[in-house]
Amino acid sequence: MHIIALSLNYKQASVEDREKVTFQDSEVVEALHALRDQKSVLEATLLSTCNRTELYVVSDQEHTGAYYTRKFLADWFGVDYERIKNMTELKVQDDAVRHLFNVTAGLDSIVLGETQILGQIRDAFLRAQEEHTTGTIFNKLFKEAITVAKRGHSETDISKNAVSMSYAAVELAKRIFQNVKESKVLVIGAGEMAEESLLNLTSNGIEDLVVINRSIEKAEKLSQKFNGRADSLANLEKELKSADIVISSTSSTDFVIDKEMMDRVNETRNGSPLILIDIAMPRDIDPAIESCDNVYMYNVDDLQGLVDSNLETREQEAEKIKAMIDGSTAEFEDWLQVQGVVPVIQAMRKKALQIHSDTFESLERKLPEMSERERTVVSKHMKSIINQMLRDPIIFTKEIAGDKNRDDKLEDIQAMFHIEEEVKAQRLEADQKQRQKLRARKEELRLNW
Known part of the structure; x- marks a missing residue:
């Protein structure tokens, strides 16, 4: 039996490509059965998030299983086979097992060590198990992946330190606001940094989210992924009047929030504090706003030290989890060989x-x-x-x-x-x-x- 992992993620594919190859929740069950029905596929599990689409299969023939897994993805989304081949990463056997363990533990995520992916993997496995597209091998493998990930997060400090600008922005907001879950957060922009910010915000239980973008369509598409609300850039000043935290990451060459706008907004806020976190390059927020009362500004340079020091800490903790994964991979391979x-x-x-x-x-x-x-x-x-x-x-049969x-x-x-x-x-x-x-x-x- 051959375990195959086909991964389309932020490392191999652009946002535009990932958007074209993303399964909607409503079609996952149908897709699971279609994948399981492919030639040489015996078991199947499917994961689709904003940052990755992963297909895991057990096949009786490695090359045939790999071909039909890619072909399924190409046919389902109407994308050329060679393009799917170029934008995906294929791993088999030990490498596929280790890949699943790394993904589940958050070691393959944009935010090193993030925990949301663990829940997503668990949900994907439970759905496949409920649909009977898993069998003996995946029932064992996915349970082991979830167990190792939980152990890694409980026995190390990998989840405790910020490692990206957007993650650092959220961590900073948590330190400033005692009850950050009740805060209203504006996320300006609809690119990868904005999406990562929303991922970190929702992971921390923040629900009052507004995505603001020049293109309302893009804002709506992104906000829907995180159960937020969308608004256009034309309404930014109105939204600022009731916001607690703003994270801005657009590609604009001009200030999105200037001093004059902030002065007008401040007149209506009755002294309520406002945190402005600018992670754009060039900057989205006018530095002159620092002189405004009850407005606290932070930019990339302010966050960089937090990111640099914490990334090193997380990488050290990640090595501990990798050692756990190595041991679990070897144990699973031993078990798999015995199954034969x-x-x-x-x-x-x-x-x-x-x-x-x-x-x-x-x-x-x-x-x-x-x-x-x-x-x-x-x-x-x-x-x-x-x-x-x-x-x-x-005994002899087991040993061979x-x-x-x-x-x-x-x-x-x-x-x-x-x-x-x-x-x-x-x-x-x-x-x-x-x-x-x-x-x-x-x-x-x-x-x-």
Whole structure:
């Protein structure tokens, strides 16, 4: 079995490209089943957020599974296959497992060590599990990824320090306002910095959010992702009158908030404090505003020291989590390799029990005078003999799970015990059970739709 991770994220793809390859909540269930139905795909999980789209599959053929996973993404969004190939990152086996662990722990996020992705991964897995598009391998893998991420965040200080301008801006606001959750926050701009700011704000429980942008359409699109409200730049002065915190990150070459605007706004605020955090370059907020009463301004230079010192701290803490991930990856690979030999061991045991049953029935026919106690004693000793005979072959079979010649040796074992058909039956039974669950779920969805 091959584990494949196909990732389209902020490292490989622009905002425009990510927008084109983002699943809406309403289509995720349908997409999950479509992905699971691709050739060579046996299990499937799908994650789609504002910063990344991730497809995870278990496939019986590495190259075929990788091709059809990419093709699914290209076909679903009507994007050229080669373009999907260029804008995505493909990882298999150990690398795919480690990638999932890193993503879940927030080590692959824009904000190093952020925790929101952990909840998103958990929700994506639970949805796939509910839809029966996961099986033995992903049920184990995703639970392990979630466990490692939780352990990493609880046993290190990675979540405690700001590491980006937008994150530092939010951390600064938290230090100034005792109850920042009740604050009204204006986010000016609709680019990546604005989106990252909103991510950090919502992660801290802030709900009163207004996205302001020259393009109201872009403002609305971004605000909807975070359950906020949108307004146009033309209404900025009105929104400033009731705001507590402003984070500005536009690409404007002129001041978005100038001294004259702030003077007019201040006349209506009755002395209420206003925090202005300018993370744009060039600056969005007129430096002359510093002279305004009850207005507190911070820019990139003010935040840089906080970011630099805390990034080093987070990177040190991230190394601790990476060590945990290395250990968990190795443990999962050991478990996965053993899964490949399980049907062989089950077939050996099943055949041995059948031999026991047939032999005991023959013995009962030849010795009908046996008492119930004698039958019990004889049956128990026969089982003991069989278990002792199987002990070494089973141990040997388990030990070759990680052998590079595992498949050849497993074939030899099957031929030696003459259990080829039994092994096929074991694998077929497991596959049929999974397919029955899928068919039942699809029928349920069909009736609901």
